[in-house]
Every structure is written in structure tokens, then in C-alpha cells.
Amino acid sequence: MIHAPHQPAIEKRVVIIGGGLAGLSAAAALSARGLQVTLLEMRRRVGGRAASFEDPLSGGLVDACQHVAMGCCTNFLDLMKQSGLENDFYRDRTMVFIGPNGVRSICSTQPWLPAPLHLLPMLWGLGHLSMFQRAAVVWGMLRLAWLRPSRLSDAKTTGKWLASIGQPAEAIRLFWQPVMESALGESIDLVDLAAARKVVVDGFFGNRHASDLVIPKKSLGEIFGVGLCDWLIGRGVHVRTSVTVSKIECNETGPKISLGTGEIISADSVVVAVPWKRAVSLVGDLLPPFPLLPQGSAADQEACLSGSPITAVHLWFDRPFLDVPHAVLVGQVSQWVFRPEYASEVDSKQHSGYCQVVISASRNVLAIGREQLLEKILEELQTFWPKAASANLVDWRIVTDPTAVLSVRPGVDRIRPTSVTKNSAVHLAGDWTATGWPSTMEGAVLSGRIAADGVLAQCGEGAPTTRVPDLPRSLLATCIAGRRALN
Numbered sequence: 001m002i003h004a005p006h007q008p009a010i011e012k013r014v015v016i017i018g019g020g021l022a023g024l025s026a027a028a029a030l031s032a033r034g035l036q037v038t039l040l041e042m043r044r045r046v047g048g049r050a051a052s053f054e055d056p057l058s059g060g061l062v063d064a065c066q067h068v069a070m071g072c073c074t075n076f077l078d079l080m081k082q083s084g085l086e087n088d089f090y091r092d093r094t095m096v097f098i099g100p101n102g103v104r105s106i107c108s109t110q111p112w113l114p115a116p117l118h119l120l121p122m123l124w125g126l127g128h129l130s131m132f133q134r135a136a137v138v139w140g141m142l143r144l145a146w147l148r149p150s151r152l153s154d155a156k157t158t159g160k161w162l163a164s165i166g167q168p169a170e171a172i173r174l175f176w177q178p179v180m181e182s183a184l185g186e187s188i189d190l191v192d193l194a195a196a197r198k199v200v201v202d203g204f205f206g207n208r209h210a211s212d213l214v215i216p217k218k219s220l221g222e223i224f225g226v227g228l229c230d231w232l233i234g235r236g237v238h239v240r241t242s243v244t245v246s247k248i249e250c251n252e253t254g255p256k257i258s259l260g261t262g263e264i265i266s267a268d269s270v271v272v273a274v275p276w277k278r279a280v281s282l283v284g285d286l287l288p289p290f291p292l293l294p295q296g297s298a299a300d301q302e303a304c305l306s307g308s309p310i311t312a313v314h315l316w317f318d319r320p321f322l323d324v325p326h327a328v329l330v331g332q333v334s335q336w337v338f339r340p341e342y343a344s345e346v347d348s349k350q351h352s353g354y355c356q357v358v359i360s361a362s363r364n365v366l367a368i369g370r371e372q373l374l375e376k377i378l379e380e381l382q383t384f385w386p387k388a389a390s391a392n393l394v395d396w397r398i399v400t401d402p403t404a405v406l407s408v409r410p411g412v413d414r415i416r417p418t419s420v421t422k423n424s425a426v427h428l429a430g431d432w433t434a435t436g437w438p439s440t441m442e443g444a445v446l447s448g449r450i451a452a453d454g455v456l457a458q459c460g461e462g463a464p465t466t467r468v469p470d471l472p473r474s475l476l477a478t479c480i481a482g483r484r485a486l487n
């Protein structure tokens with residue numbers, strides 16, 4: 001499938017391989033500077049892991065897994081603004097936590113308080129924790145923010161560190177675990193302490209808008225697969241979908257990109273914006289050596305590139321029963337329940353009660369088996385929403401991505417490659433590269449912009465950078481957490 005491009009302004013040809021958010025963001029940054037950009041994506045639609053599938057019942061689009069960004073995701077939000085898609089998201093400062101005993105806490109941050117004090121009303125509202133546990137959580141956040149990056153030991157996981165500073169086991173289980181697993185997509189027992197500190201400092205602590213939830217109002221397929229794609233085409237990007245790159249060869253005339261069809265495309269620069277295993281198979285000889293954790297390996301302390309699974313359980317009921325747009329179920333198998341806003345468009349009379357349950361770091365859950373997992377989820381939903389018991393389940397689907405996000409284990413930041421490769425015409429992007437961010441939409445967009453900066457430098461187009469800075473830290477947050485490291 002070929003989408004017609006506009007006339008380019010500068011005769012430098014850049015080929016971007018991979019139409020996930022990293023590739024799309026690189027395409028946006030480079031087309032803005034007038035380069036001739038071709039984007040090659042092997043799937044039918046761009047968007048990569050931030051994708052949707054066709055609802056089997058209505059034919060509308062349903063996200064393979066609900067995605068949520070945060071106010072701190074400055075590059076992602078900037079791209080959405082540039083492309084006119086920011087109104088496809090809404091901001092929510094309120095989170096609903098439902099404790100194991102059914103206690104429902106509706107907690108909001110207060111944007112009129114300076115950061116990090118804006119968090120106190122939210123933390124104090126966590127009714128499923130005792131007063132002592134809430135105080136311990138506030139203290140734990142302060143301790144984590146106080147830790148200077150140079151003192152973050154490589155070998156320590158967040159779970160071990162929290163236990164070592166005396167966080168009560170229940171505070172870890174009922175607060176730290178759900179928060180970190182949702183933010184980082186990895187178990188607290190495996191996750192690097194530096195990544196946890198980033199979540200606390202940049203995601204909550206530093207700025208009163210950092211922790212705002214930014215939630216899509218439409219399906220990701222519509223936003224990225226159609227909206228962002230059409231916007232790029234309108235800016236002259238040549239988007240080709242359903243084409244697989246099989247080989248990249250570099251010689252003195254520049255990179256040659258071979259497609260599965262036998263076609264060969266020449267370019268001045270290439271941005272390889274595919275997942276790490278694909279990048280190794282395409283340009284492995286140009287990358288620094290980094291260990292890959294074999295799928296299913298039990299190693300838990302090695303610094304290696306490996307994925308962490310996320311499972312989404314899609315449930316089509318014949319009537320709605322969720323009385324909130326989203327809720328965190330603490331201490332349950334179901335971690336986060338969503339009733340997406342776009343679901344009302346997808347709904348039909350037979351299944352007006354679509355909802356989605358998201359389970360991050362779902363390794364243990366996968367061992368349960370699909371039918372048993374469904375049973376467990378239904379039981380949990382019926383416990384907290386008794387009306388679910390009288391709703392009929394019309395259809396269900398369990399979607400697991402075994403390598404949904406990069407597993408941010410201790411030491412992994414030392415081996416995440418930068419965008420630079422051994423060939424100055426070949427640049428790397430993707431949420432798994434060294435961005436300083438975990439695998440997120442922000443990490444992916446930032447990586448695309450870093451790679452775009454590299455391409456521009458290679459073309460002699462240099463500054464200014466295509467990146468935007470992080471949210472500024474408040475004075476109080478700076479006193480506690482220190483100044484932001486310059487990236």
C-alpha cells in the first residue's frame with residue numbers, strides 16, 4: 001500500500017524502518033526540517049505496539065491494550081499537539097483505588113498546591129491503607145527522591161530497597177507494587193531502583209501536572225493509525241505499509257534497504273525504529289554487543305535486554321456496570337479496569353458493557369490458563385461491582401504481549417544502546433534505546449527525536465534539537481530531589 005507524498009524541500013533521503021511511535025516521531029521531526037522521508041511499516045497500519053484490533057462484534061476498533069500517558073510525557077504530548085491530536089486525549093487528576101476489603105478511595109492531586117505538596121491529598125486519601133501505612137508511603141517517596149542518582153546501587157531492585165528502608169510489607173503490596181507495575185510494566189521484585197526513582201521524581205514529585213493521567217478518547221488505531229499517519233502524509237512523508245524490510249546494507253554510496261518483495265531502496269540515512277530483536281537481525285553488526293535474555297529465562301538479576309509481558313482481558317457484556325471510567329484494583333489479579341470513552345461508539349445493543357482489565361508484568365498470571373484467568377477476573381469484577389453478576393458476557397478475548405515493554409532490571413540502562421551506530425548513516429530508535437525513560441509512548445517518541453537529531457547532525461543541519469525539555473521542577477521538589485540531570 002503506497003500513500004502519495006508531497007514535494008520534498010531538501011534532497012536528503014531518509015528511510016525510517018518501523019511505524020511505531022518512535023518511527024512516526026522521527027518522521028515528524030525530519031519532515032518538519034524539509035527532509036525527504038519514507039517510512040516503511042510491515043503491518044497494515046502504523047502505530048506498532050500502540051495498536052487496536054477490530055471489534056469482532058461491531059467492527060469498530062478496540063485497543064489491544066489500554067494505553068495511558070502522563071502529564072510528564074512532554075515529547076509525546078508535544079507531538080500530539082503538533083499533529084492536532086491533543087483533543088483526542090483527556091486529562092484526569094483523579095484515581096479510584098479499590099482496596100482488597102472493597103474500600104473505595106477517590107483520590108485527586110491538587111494543582112493549586114506547589115509540587116510535591118500537590119500529592120498529599122491523593123496519598124492521604126488512600127483509604128485502603130492505614131494511617132501508619134500512608135505516612136510510611138509519604139516517607140518512602142521522600143527517601144526515594146532524596147537518593148542521588150550516583151548513590152543508586154546497580155544491584156538493588158526496588159522491592160529489596162523498599163524493604164531495606166523499613167517500608168511495611170502491606171504498604172509495598174498495596175501501594176508500591178501496583179503503582180510501579182503500572183508505570184514500569186515490570187514486577188517490583190525485578191525493577192531497577194533508578195527507574196522507580198524516575199517514576200516518583202519525574203512522574204509524581206517534580207511538577208504539579210506531572211502525574212495527570214492522559215487518557216485516549218478514541219482508539220489508538222484511530223489516533224495513531226489514521227490521525228497521525230494522515231498528518232504525516234499531509235506533511236510530505238511517504239508512508240508505505242505492509243512492507244517488510246529484510247536487509248540493510250551499507251556501502252560508500254549509502255544504505256541500501258531491501259524489502260521482502262525484492263525491491264531495494266537507496267537512502268542517505270536510515271532510522272531503524274524496530275524492536276530490539278529485529279534491530280539485531282537487521283543491523284546487529286553495527287550495534288555495540290548487548291546480551292539478550294532468552295525468552296522464558298529465569299535469570300532475574302542480569303543486565304540484559306528482555307521483555308516484560310502485559311495482558312489485556314477484553315470483556316463484552318450485554319450491559320454496562322462500571323460506574324467509573326477507570327479503577328485500580330489493589331491486591332487482586334486484575335490491576336486496572338477501564339471503560340474506554342470510545343467504547344460507547346463501539347458498543348451495540350448486544351454488548352453495551354465493554355470493559356478492559358489490564359495486568360502488567362503478567363508472567364505469573366499466564367501460568368493460570370485462559371479459562372481460569374477469565375473466571376478469576378469475572379469473580380473479582382462481581383465482588384466490586386455486584387451488578388456485573390447480572391450482566392451477560394457476550395464475548396471475551398485475552399491478549400498478551402510477551403515482550404510488551406523492556407524489562408527495566410538493575411543495570412539495564414548501562415546496556416541500552418544510544419541512537420548512534422558504527423555507521424554514521426544508520427541511526428537507532430525505539431522505546432528500548434537509551435532515552436532515560438522506561439518503555440513508554442514518551443520513551444518511543446523521545447527516541448525518534450533523538451535519532452532525528454542524529455540524522456540532522458549527519459546532514460549538517462544540526463541545531464536546534466527536535467526534543468522538548470521535561471516539565472520544570474518546583475523549587476521545593478528541587479530542594480528535595482536535586483536539579484534535573486541535563487540530557
Ligand SMILES: Cc1cc2nc3c(=O)[nH]c(=O)nc-3n(C[C@H](O)[C@H](O)[C@H](O)COP(=O)(O)OP(=O)(O)OC[C@H]3O[C@@H](n4cnc5c(N)ncnc54)[C@H](O)[C@@H]3O)c2cc1C
Nearest residue numbers: 018020021022042048049065067068245404430431440441
Ligand atoms: C500491552 C502494552 C501496554 C502498554 N501500555 C502503555 C501505557 O499505558 N503507556 C505507555 O506510555 N506505553 C505503554 N506501552 C508501551 C508503548 O506501547 C511502547 O513503548 C511504544 O508503543 C513503542 O513504540 P516503538 O516505536 O518503540 O516500537 P513499536 O511500537 O514496537 O514499533 C516498531 C514497529 O516496527 C515494525 N517493524 C518491525 N520489524 C519491521 C521490519 N522488518 N520492516 C518494517 N517494519 C518493521 C513493527 O511492525 C512496529 O510497527 C504498552 C505496550 C504494550 C505492548
